[in-house]
Amino acid sequence: MIRLVALTIISFISFFGLNASLAAAAGGNTTPTAKLNRIRAAMASQQQKVKESGIQSFNLEQELKKIDLHLRVEGQKLRDIQQKLNRQEDYLQAKEQETKLIVRQKEAIKKHVKRRLAAFFKMGGVTLVNAVFAAHSLSEAINTREEFRFMLRHDRKIIERYRTRISLLREALRNITASKNKILEIIKEKQAQEQQLIDSRMKRQKLLNRVRLQKDLYQQALREMAAGAASLEAKINKSRVPMIRARRRKISRAHRSQRRHTILKSGFAAMKGxxxxxxxxxxxxxxxxxxxxxxxxxxxxxxxxxxxxxxxxxxxxxxxxxxxxxxxxxxxxxxxxxxxxxxxxxxxxxxxxxxxxxxxxxxxxxxxxxxxxxxxxxxxxxxxxxxxxxxxxxxxxxxxxxxxxxxxxxxxxxxxxxxxxxxxx
The missing domain is CATH 2.70.70.10 (Glucose Permease (Domain IIA))
Structure with missing residues (x-):
């Protein structure tokens, strides 16, 4: 609304300025010919302004086309980056789910290993007392202990693999998060550039509207001047009709006299005697x-x-x-x-x-x-x-x-x- 009011005020100021120029062109010396010459000079000035406004309008239109093209290109880039960010977020979410699953599996194995260790320590070592009072033979007791040790070593390897996998997953999560943050920064930068282009386009569009309005006002003033010049020229020509007719009669008489003189000086007419x-x-x-x-x-x-x-x-x-x-x-x-x-x-x-x-x-x-x-x-x-x-x-x-x-x-x-x-x- 404020912009519309501003443009309206500018239009009225320009229009009254042009009318003042027209009045100045018609004023001054009261001789019709002098008035006509001033109006024609003012018309030439207005024509130059119309031409300059047309050139400026054309240049602004070309700039707006370039900005629109740039906006389309940058918008497509921003959409591509957003799609890439969406894929990164999906990948990050999948890795987080995978990490949670591995952690749960590791915790379950860890609990299982703790129970085995507790059972192993309850069983104790193969001593003389255990060998005398045990329900099993000595060889069976030794074999059972070795089996426990083998299972503990196996569980330890599994836990180490889980730890390595979890470490790799966490490293991947850090990398994905860093990539996501970088993409977010790029998106933020592209959005800022896009906003700058939009602001620049709005400024040029307002300037273009103003130039077009000025051009219309110049053309309106030019039409009024042309009408005034035509009316004044018609009056001048009407007042000159008797003078022009007298001049034509004088020229015609001079031509006839010259023609007679030429005839008498050449051809058969010059052969008298x-x-x-x-x-x-x-x-x-x-x-x-x-x-x-x-x-x-x-x-x-x-x-x-x-x-x-x-x-x-x-x-x-x-x-x-x-x-x-x-x-x-x-x-x-x-x-x-x-x-x-x-x-x-x-x-x-x-x-x-x-x-x-x-x-x-x-x-x-x-x-x-x-x-x-x-x-x-x-x-x-x-x-x-x-x-x-x-x-x-x-x-x-x-x-x-x-x-x-x-x-x-x-x-x-x-x-x-x-x-x-x-x-x-």
Missing amino acids: RLAPPVSGKINRFFGSQNGKFGLKINFPGLDFTPAGDLKVRAVFAGKIIFAGYLAAYGNTVIIDHGQQYYTLLSGLAAIYKKTGDVVQGAEVIGLAGGDGLLHQGLHFELRYGSIPINPLPWLTGSWKTAPGENSGARGKTKATDKPATTKP
Whole structure:
């Protein structure tokens, strides 16, 4: 009962100490982040204590197992010694009974010998008077006396044997008694050792119970701290949501800006003013609003070239052919994807050397000029960003004459001109 009360008091003291640690972790600086950091530090400390308690509990359990094993071994030894003592006591009792029997037999023979001696002395010696007045003859008297002497010597030998046997039995009794006393001392020593083991086991069991109780309290405090930390972290995260969203938007804008900058510095986007024309010859129609065939007013989406000499048509930049074939109003047409959403279209071809899916390099021949299209004259060349036509002229190398009011960067707003320009691929 006293031990139970002591353990209960220790439990309450430990529990209140842990609660005080938890309160201290949550107190101090009122900043939620600072509180959360203190709670996490306290949780780390509690986790270390739980770990140490677990190790101590494991070590105590191992010690208790060793003590239990030792107790079983010593208990078996004690039982064996007790059995040996029981056998010694039985043997001692048997020897005592045997000694008593021999002593009684010796006493009986001793009485018998005394009676013979008395009779022998009554008979007296063989004198002249006995010889004259005896009822028997002299020879018979002498023979009787010798027989008495023989019997007395025989009785003396028997008594000596009994004495020797009794002496041996008493020596055996002394040895057995000494052995018994020694066994009793061993039993007493083993019992003392067993009691020491029992006392040691009780102490370690109490310590183990205390360590387990402390571990449970540490774990309870750790759970409370974890719950508090989770609640506080949820509040902090909730308060940070607008800031996080704003930061993500800022990062997203920065990424998009960086991506645009990267695109402009590499690939097709970096080739503005550096592309060779697709064919040698002159430009006979420019990008922009103008009159087309049959007097139709059109917003011309590209450039028309009149080939001069070499009719080979070349890719202006590396890319993948996504269309190669006949296209209504365009005639034989090749469309190349250059990446970064840039496409070039070449139509009015007399022959196509590539097929859909082929990968071409810059200046690689893809066909021959000389075909016709419904809405263009000569080789028709377009540059598009996605589906939006772009004026190809500013992207080409060389010096070009543009129509009055034409802006090289405009998309579909320049006027057409009939003045051809000379090109050199």
